[in-house]
Amino acid sequence: MAWLRTGPAFACGSHVALFSPIRRYAGVSTVSQPRPAPSTKPFLRALGGEAVWPPPVWLMRQAGRYLPEYRATRADAGGFLDLCYTPDFAVEVTLQPLRRYGFDAAILFSDILVVPHALGQDVAFKQGEGPVLDALKDEADLARLDTGRVLDHMRPVLETVSGLAKAIPETTALIGFAGAPWTVATYMIEGGGSKDFATTKAWAYGRPDLFGRLIDTLVTATGDYLIAQIDAGAEAIQIFDTWAGALPEADFMRWVVEPIGRIVRRIQTERPGIPVIGFPRGAGILYPTFVRETGVTGVSLDTSVPCAWAAEAVQPLAVTQGNLDPIHLVSGGDAQDVATDHILNTLCGTRPHIFNLGHGIVPQTPPENVARLMERIRGAARPDAV
Numbered sequence: 001m002a003w004l005r006t007g008p009a010f011a012c013g014s015h016v017a018l019f020s021p022i023r024r025y026a027g028v029s030t031v032s033q034p035r036p037a038p039s040t041k042p043f044l045r046a047l048g049g050e051a052v053w054p055p056p057v058w059l060m061r062q063a064g065r066y067l068p069e070y071r072a073t074r075a076d077a078g079g080f081l082d083l084c085y086t087p088d089f090a091v092e093v094t095l096q097p098l099r100r101y102g103f104d105a106a107i108l109f110s111d112i113l114v115v116p117h118a119l120g121q122d123v124a125f126k127q128g129e130g131p132v133l134d135a136l137k138d139e140a141d142l143a144r145l146d147t148g149r150v151l152d153h154m155r156p157v158l159e160t161v162s163g164l165a166k167a168i169p170e171t172t173a174l175i176g177f178a179g180a181p182w183t184v185a186t187y188m189i190e191g192g193g194s195k196d197f198a199t200t201k202a203w204a205y206g207r208p209d210l211f212g213r214l215i216d217t218l219v220t221a222t223g224d225y226l227i228a229q230i231d232a233g234a235e236a237i238q239i240f241d242t243w244a245g246a247l248p249e250a251d252f253m254r255w256v257v258e259p260i261g262r263i264v265r266r267i268q269t270e271r272p273g274i275p276v277i278g279f280p281r282g283a284g285i286l287y288p289t290f291v292r293e294t295g296v297t298g299v300s301l302d303t304s305v306p307c308a309w310a311a312e313a314v315q316p317l318a319v320t321q322g323n324l325d326p327i328h329l330v331s332g333g334d335a336q337d338v339a340t341d342h343i344l345n346t347l348c349g350t351r352p353h354i355f356n357l358g359h360g361i362v363p364q365t366p367p368e369n370v371a372r373l374m375e376r377i378r379g380a381a382r383p384d385a386v
């Protein structure tokens with residue numbers, strides 16, 4: 001059985017072993033547990049431990065400004081947040097890249113910053129400027145954040161999820177997502193993007209009690225929101241920790257690993273069988289620690305992670321995803337093919353891997369380079385079994 005032969009050896013972490021879908025399919029855990037039918041969706045089969053060939057593929061930020069049809073819908077919607085909160089528009093832009101490229105997964109069209117918005121913080125997206133938030137300044141600002149209003153606020157987003165569950169092709173999987181508490185907290189405290197996260201770090205290092213309360217609020221809100229996405233039809237979850245690599249080890253453990261671990265364990269307990277992919281961007285040699293301690297099913301590798309190292313150090317612990325440099329899709333040509341083949345030859349074929357970028361696709365990407373990538377992946381010969 002393919003599950004047993006090719007599944008990663010989840011030999012280490014306690015919760016990993018307990019909740020891994022591979023263990024369940026293999027009949028290792030209690031007989032009373034329902035046995036989910038193996039999926040016909042390549043993306044979910046890979047997350048279940050199968051070395052699917054050709055590897056399933058989707059791209060972070062696959063719906064976005066590089067597509068003319070996205071720019072047209074965004075103009076019809078008015079602003080970016082209107083796009084996120086109007087189900088018809090959000091469903092449409094989610095489907096656009098599927099129509100062009102036939103990706104193996106659709107990702108809900110929304111943003112990680114809808115969670116601070118749902119908690120009561122002012123959030124705006126200014127064209128050409130990125131997100132602007134009304135920065136949290138003190139304990140009183142923190143006390144005003146209200147986890148009780150999150151699900152009501154998210155009603156249109158959840159409606160988008162249920163619309164997508166009906167609209168996507170049968171072999172396409174639906175990914176729900178949220179930002180990780182650390183990354184979302186940086187936007188809430190800095191009031192937008194930041195180069196050095198100086199104010200957020202001053203909270204985290206100097207007032208860990210206060211910062212811990214913000215993180216706890218985000219763990220609760222994010223957990224509620226992700227569970228609601230699953231109930232609306234999301235079949236897998238990705239948690240984006242874009243700025244994880246900004247923290248030194250001890251703080252990475254405390255503010256990245258621990259809160260994500262709490263969210264993952266809640267999903268595994270309350271909605272068992274739903275795979276969670278973590279994206280601790282910039283984690284470097286802490287990738288294996290992140291996987292072991294959070295219990296994620298899959299992990300998204302950023303562009304800086306060497307593939308041969310990941311094959312040895314990460315693939316025995318979790319299903320991997322990644323990690324083509326998004327700038328290869330801008331420059332294209334032979335260099336894009338060589339970089340694509342390197343990932344196919346080192347990470348795919350004998351272990352489960354989901355082809356993706358190492359970070360989001362950028363607006364200046366020529367759409368034909370994405371078509372070239374898809375042809376390369378779908379037409380590739382399977383690397384020899386080791």
Ligand SMILES: Cc1c2[nH]c(c1CCC(=O)O)Cc1[nH]c(c(CCC(=O)O)c1C)Cc1[nH]c(c(CCC(=O)O)c1C)Cc1[nH]c(c(C)c1CCC(=O)O)C2
Nearest residue numbers: 060061062063064107108109110111112130131240242360
């Ligand atoms: C840090 C972060 C954000 N948002 C997100 C992250 C984590 C992943 C990452 O690091 O890229 C995640 C995100 N943002 C968006 C999605 C949609 C789904 C997808 O297609 O991947 C997802 C999964 C849409 C978006 N989110 C945003 C756009 C562009 C908005 C526009 O149309 O003008 C899109 C398509 C805006 C956004 N949203 C955010 C920023 C900093 C910006 C401005 C920068 C930019 O414009 O690219 C916050």
